[in-house]
Amino acid sequence: MDKDKATAGKNYSQDIFEIRSMMEKSSRFMALSGLSGVMAGVYALIAAYISYQIFYFSDEIIYESLTYREVSANVIKLFLVALSTLILAVGTGFLLSYRRARRNGQKMWDAAARRMLINFSIPLATGGIFVLIMFFKGAIGLLAPATLIFYGLALVNGSKYTYSDIRQLGLLEILLGLLSCYFIGYGLLFWTIGFGVLHIIYGGVMYFKYER
Amino acid sequence: MKSYLNNLHKAFENRTRLGVMSALTVNESVSFNDLRELLGVTDGNLASHLKALEKEQFIEVRKSFIGRKPNTSYMITKVGKTAFSEHLDALEQLIKEQSK
Numbered sequence: 001m002d003k004d005k006a007t008a009g010k011n012y013s014q015d016i017f018e019i020r021s022m023m024e025k026s027s028r029f030m031a032l033s034g035l036s037g038v039m040a041g042v043y044a045l046i047a048a049y050i051s052y053q054i055f056y057f058s059d060e061i062i063y064e065s066l067t068y069r070e071v072s073a074n075v076i077k078l079f080l081v082a083l084s085t086l087i088l089a090v091g092t093g094f095l096l097s098y099r100r101a102r103r104n105g106q107k108m109w110d111a112a113a114r115r116m117l118i119n120f121s122i123p124l125a126t127g128g129i130f131v132l133i134m135f136f137k138g139a140i141g142l143l144a145p146a147t148l149i150f151y152g153l154a155l156v157n158g159s160k161y162t163y164s165d166i167r168q169l170g171l172l173e174i175l176l177g178l179l180s181c182y183f184i185g186y187g188l189l190f191w192t193i194g195f196g197v198l199h200i201i202y203g204g205v206m207y208f209k210y211e212r
Numbered sequence: 213m214k215s216y217l218n219n220l221h222k223a224f225e226n227r228t229r230l231g232v233m234s235a236l237t238v239n240e241s242v243s244f245n246d247l248r249e250l251l252g253v254t255d256g257n258l259a260s261h262l263k264a265l266e267k268e269q270f271i272e273v274r275k276s277f278i279g280r281k282p283n284t285s286y287m288i289t290k291v292g293k294t295a296f297s298e299h300l301d302a303l304e305q306l307i308k309e310q311s312k
Contacts, residue, residue: 019234026235
């Protein structure tokens with residue numbers, strides 16, 4: 001009798017465990033790889049270094065001296081650096097997440113992944129277009145803050161469909177973006193912290209938390 | 213017999229059915245194919261469990277077309293939501309009783 005009770009108890013706990021894991025698996029994208037965050041951070045640090053060599057933002061750009069034409073030649077180079085960093089980071093993210101999903105016997109491209117990507121993309125695409133318009137209107141000093149703010153909003157929005165750590169990361173990016181709006185001369189510094197340092201920290205934490 | 217034991221529904225005494233109800237609780241709707249992938253069961257097996265849950269009116273079927281492909285998806289009903297959450301509470305109670 002007692003033995004029956006014990007095995008039944010085990011089954012109930014097992015039931016609860018299965019229910020929890022099914023709720024999570026069906027609504028959240030759990031293959032997101034922490035390592036890809038670390039790699040994205042490393043790419044961002046390299047890109048920041050290259051950008052620094054090309055040119056450094058200062059208050060002057062907004063308020064005086066340099067003409068739009070002078071600035072824009074360098075900014076286009078900077079855009080190319082930023083764009084290739086983004087492509088490299090996203091590519092690595094896909095590759096590592098795909099590998100992780102396959103190792104865990106999951107499908108990478110399921111409904112949860114789709115939902116995460118769509119919700120992540122809406123603020124991000126809005127921000128991308130906004131930044132382009134700002135560039136053509138000449139508000140160059142605000143480009144770096146705007147990318148941080150919109151990226152943060154994208155992370156917060158997408159975090160509902162993946163690990164909740166991403167939400168924290170998003171909030172920090174927004175905070176950095178706002179600070180960087182105020183301290184306009186230090187765009188590159190904030191950018192390096194936001195896209196480089198924070199990615200490495202959060203990617204590392206997530207790697208040790210979920211993948212080891 | 214404790215009263216909460218009455219809330220343990222016979223309809224949920226199966227892994228696949230528990231899985232279906234869990235997935236439908238946290239999603240607006242889930243397609244047949246996604247359920248099959250999630251639970252790792254065969255078409256026939258899943259279909260028979262879905263039928264049973266449908267008969268209890270715990271879930272609802274919605275048939276539509278994506279392009280030319282038919283797409284069947286499932287949603288939880290109000291009755292199903294209540295029954296499932298009662299079932300969960302009863303499970304928790306049982307575990308608590310046993311660890312005493």
